[in-house]
Amino acid sequence: MSTPHVVVVMGVAGTGKTTIGPLLAARLGVPYAEGDDFHPESNIAKMSAGTPLTDDDRWPWLDAIGAWAHSRDGLGGVASSSALKRSYRDRLRAAAPGIVFVHLTGDRELIEDRMSHREGHFMPTALLDSQFATLEPLEPDEAGVAVDVSGSPDEITDRAVEALRAFARQQPAE
Structure with missing residues (x-):
């Protein structure tokens, strides 16, 4: 990528956005912004209670x-956001057209296992089904890459960096 882009690490809850995001930012030499920090308290309260957010809840976030x-x-920068729907990603791109998405993917069993072992997070595993039901994977016309979340955080970050490099090589020169 000839100019620093903002990378949004996306995926359902439990894929490791909060773990991979800072590692990726460090590897790219740019700041990291935790997407959960942008949620208003009302959204966190809903999710903590096991209530999925509506689109109206998500727009301000x-x-x-x-x-x-x-x-x-x-x-440049790296931020995390579930960005589960195309319309959500379109909204982010409307604000910052150069965004590139890194979609963290994995099978439900692995993700549920990881969610069940984390502590102090407001998102319960009970909302995982609604996350998968809402998920619209990246489409071919969207700037981004999919990265499997099996393996260690370092392995996942390595895959993300390589996928972003490959993506950049495929882009026309700016």
Whole structure:
């Protein structure tokens, strides 16, 4: 990538966005923004209670992440966001058109196992089914790559960096 882009690490809950995001940012030499920090308290309260968010709940959250991404245009950065639907990713791209997505993917059993072992997170495993039901994987016309989440955080980050490099090589020169 000839100019620093903002990378959004996306995927369902439990794929490791909060783990891989900072590792990826460190490898790319750019700041990291934790997507959960952009949620209003009302969203966190709903999710903590096991209630899935509605699109209306998500728009202000996505707008806040989009504003951060826009502020990093040309400087680069990594942010996490579930970005489960195409419409959510379109909203982020409207704020910062150069966003590149890293979609963390994995089978439900692995992700549920990881979620059941983490401590202190507001997202219960009970919402995993709604996350998978909502998920719309990246489409061919979307700037991004899919990265499998099996293996260690370092292995996943290595795959993400290599996938981003391969993606950049396929892009026309800016």
